[in-house]
Amino acid sequence: MNILVAKTFKPYNFASFKSVSKQMILKLIQILAFVALSGSVFFLAFKLYKRIYRNIMLGRKQVINDNIPERLKNTLLVALGQKKMFKNVIPALLHLVIYVSFVITQIELIEILIDGFTGNHRIIYHAVENIPFLKGFYVFVVSFIEVLSLLTLFVTFAFLYRRNLIKIPRFQKPELNGWPKLDANNILYMELTLITFIFMMNTGDQAKYLLQHGHTYGFWVSGLLAPALSGLGETAITIIERIGWWGHISMVYFFLLYLPQSKHLHILLAFPNVFFARLIPKGEIPNMPEITKEVKLMMNPDAAFAAPTGEPEEPVKFGAKDIQDLSWQNLLAAYSCTECGRCTAACPANQTGKLLSPRKIMMDTRDRVEEVAKSMDANNGVWQEDGKSLIENGYITVEELRACTTCNACVEECPININPLDIIIQLRRNLVMEDSNVPNEWAGMFANMDNNGAPWQYSQLDRLNWTKE
Numbered sequence: 187m188n189i190l191v192a193k194t195f196k197p198y199n200f201a202s203f204k205s206v207s208k209q210m211i212l213k214l215i216q217i218l219a220f221v222a223l224s225g226s227v228f229f230l231a232f233k234l235y236k237r238i239y240r241n242i243m244l245g246r247k248q249v250i251n252d253n254i255p256e257r258l259k260n261t262l263l264v265a266l267g268q269k270k271m272f273k274n275v276i277p278a279l280l281h282l283v284i285y286v287s288f289v290i291t292q293i294e295l296i297e298i299l300i301d302g303f304t305g306n307h308r309i310i311y312h313a314v315e316n317i318p319f320l321k322g323f324y325v326f327v328v329s330f331i332e333v334l335s336l337l338t339l340f341v342t343f344a345f346l347y348r349r350n351l352i353k354i355p356r357f358q359k360p361e362l363n364g365w366p367k368l369d370a371n372n373i374l375y376m377e378l379t380l381i382t383f384i385f386m387m388n389t390g391d392q393a394k395y396l397l398q399h400g401h402t403y404g405f406w407v408s409g410l411l412a413p414a415l416s417g418l419g420e421t422a423i424t425i426i427e428r429i430g431w432w433g434h435i436s437m438v439y440f441f442l443l444y445l446p447q448s449k450h451l452h453i454l455l456a457f458p459n460v461f462f463a464r465l466i467p468k469g470e471i472p473n474m475p476e477i478t479k480e481v482k483l484m485m486n487p488d489a490a491f492a493a494p495t496g497e498p499e500e501p502v503k504f505g506a507k508d509i510q511d512l513s514w515q516n517l518l519a520a521y522s523c524t525e526c527g528r529c530t531a532a533c534p535a536n537q538t539g540k541l542l543s544p545r546k547i548m549m550d551t552r553d554r555v556e557e558v559a560k561s562m563d564a565n566n567g568v569w570q571e572d573g574k575s576l577i578e579n580g581y582i583t584v585e586e587l588r589a590c591t592t593c594n595a596c597v598e599e600c601p602i603n604i605n606p607l608d609i610i611i612q613l614r615r616n617l618v619m620e621d622s623n624v625p626n627e628w629a630g631m632f633a634n635m636d637n638n639g640a641p642w643q644y645s646q647l648d649r650l651n652w653t654k655e
């Protein structure tokens with residue numbers, strides 16, 4: 187009997203129960219921590235990006251729905267394909283590595299997110315580990331990401347070197363002093379931190395797998411590093427892997443929240459910016475409908491007594507004085523600007539020592555939008571006049587506006603089809619037509635055009651005198 191009992195009775199294994207419940211509790215804690223972190227980040231990100239959308243929409247209404255195939259083609263070639271970047275091959279290649287790495291790395295993020303929300307570990311790997319083709323593909327994708335990350339590590343150092351040690355002229359302009367310079371470096375430091383976390387995560391993971399199974403997952407780069415960690419023992423390796431895993435996702439979340447205050451918002455906005463960029467030839471300066479109407483009336487005064495057309499009789503404002511007078515597309519461009527300075531480097535006014543820098547035009551526009559937005563935030567979303575505008579007040583000066591030759595070099599150079607000239611012309615129109623703010627030389631010319639229909643100081647009746655001589 188005793189023998190029978192001894193054979194059939196299995197004493198409860200409290201140690202194993204304790205270990206299983208401990209694992210369950212740890213898993214639950216991880217899921218809760220991940221859900222709490224992700225929920226807070228997504229909520230904050232939603233608010234921040236919604237605010238950017240509201241700010242862009244502070245601009246004047248403008249309907250842009252023409253020639254969609256051409257717009258899609260531009261978006262594919264210029265925004266996604268980086269076509270204009272390749273005018274200068276070395277920075278283009280460096281930028282391409284970071285860009286491709288940024289896009290491809292997000293694939294691994296999918297697994298990290300699923301793992302985080304379900305409390306699993308490498309869920310995709312374990313789902314395909316018995317299917318050789320899919321397992322091989324998984325190992326290839328993660329390995330490819332590792333190779334890209336390694337390349338990005340070198341490129342990031344190259345960028346830090348270019349920005350801070352060799353004095354590339356377009357990175358030495360006064361508009362980059364302070365936050366813009368810090369912001370450019372911050373992203374590079376974040377990039378380095380993220381890559382460190384990626385390799386801590388993968389190497390720790392592979393070293394642990396090596397201890398448990400005698401071989402690694404097979405990832406190309408971390409597979410080479412893993413044996414160096416395996417002597418540390420399983421607990422230390424797990425800690426390294428967990429720091430890498432949490433560090434990776436935390437950096438991605440931090441980046442998501444950082445973007446709205448950074449020039450790196452162009453990662454997202456370059457696409458709509460290129461899509462909505464104007465398609466008409468660069469040299470074409472759109473007419474002002476109000477002026478066209480006045481000229482038509484001058485040519486045909488009887489039209490003034492024609493039946494009302496329903497159009498407003500008086501223009502509200504000529505040109506633009508503040509960000510609300512610019513179109514939402516102008517404000518989208520300001521938020522999309524990468525601050526690369528290619529426009530400024532090509533600007534003849536800037537090259538000849540004038541104050542004008544088309545990059546600063548875009549940065550000032552964005553800064554003024556932010557100033558208006560902060561004031562609205564503090565006033566329940568309602569805008570109250572602050573007596574300032576985009577012209578002067580620490581933003582774009584009259585001197586800068588007058589220095590522009592309207593040559594379009596800045597527009598030609600911009601890698602994401604931003605048009606600083608469009609803003610300059612609108613501000614200059616306002617200066618001239620609303621404030622009569624023109625240099626003395628221009629004032630004489632305008633008076634002559636008014637009186638004589640030509641820039642010269644001769645009566646229209648004397649125009650043909652020269653033919654008599």
Ligand code: SF4
Nearest residue numbers: 533590591593594596
């Ligand atoms: S259009 Fe004006 S701002 Fe642009 S490059 Fe020419 S001069 Fe400079």
Ligand code: SF4
Nearest residue numbers: 523524526527529600
């Ligand atoms: S306007 Fe274009 S070229 Fe100029 S700094 Fe911005 S992104 Fe670069």
